Amino acid sequence: MGSEVRIMSGKPLKLIRIGEISSAIGRYEKKISLLANMDLPPSAKFILKILEYEGQLTQKEIVEKTMLPSRTVRNALSILIRKGGLIQRQVIIRGGNKEVIVYSLKSAER
Numbered sequence: 691m692g693s694e695v696r697i698m699s700g701k702p703l704k705l706i707r708i709g710e711i712s713s714a715i716g717r718y719e720k721k722i723s724l725l726a727n728m729d730l731p732p733s734a735k736f737i738l739k740i741l742e743y744e745g746q747l748t749q750k751e752i753v754e755k756t757m758l759p760s761r762t763v764r765n766a767l768s769i770l771i772r773k774g775g776l777i778q779r780q781v782i783i784r785g786g787n788k789e790v791i792v793y794s795l796k797s798a799e800r
Contacts, residue, residue, distance in 0.1 A: 730773065733758055734766040738795070741777060746792040767793060 730738075733756075740755050741747060747755070753763050770777045777793050784790045 730769065731766065733762050734769050737763065737766050738770065738776060741793060741795050746780075746782075746794040748790055748792055752793065 736756055736758070737752060740752060744751075744755065749760070749763060749767065752758075752767075753760050756763065758766075767777070767779075771779060775796055778796045780792055780794070781789050782792055
């Protein structure tokens, strides 16, 4: 209260923070800067988006949801793991002791 705010043209801003940084804002800010600085193929960006919305998925589930060829998905997953470690690969047990490999976004804390 009692302060004056002046707005002038200048360099474009990517993100304005007001108050403390929440973990959600930090997570999105990290993703935006990673994607802006990376040269990723469209298939890899598409898979990142699918994993963001769906959570953990197997390679087969990614193929079904994206309708991309298996080879394209396999290549994109390899790129995402190599370039900056945007996703993680885990072996989990699903339904009756069956081991499955799933892919998911890496959490911001890691």
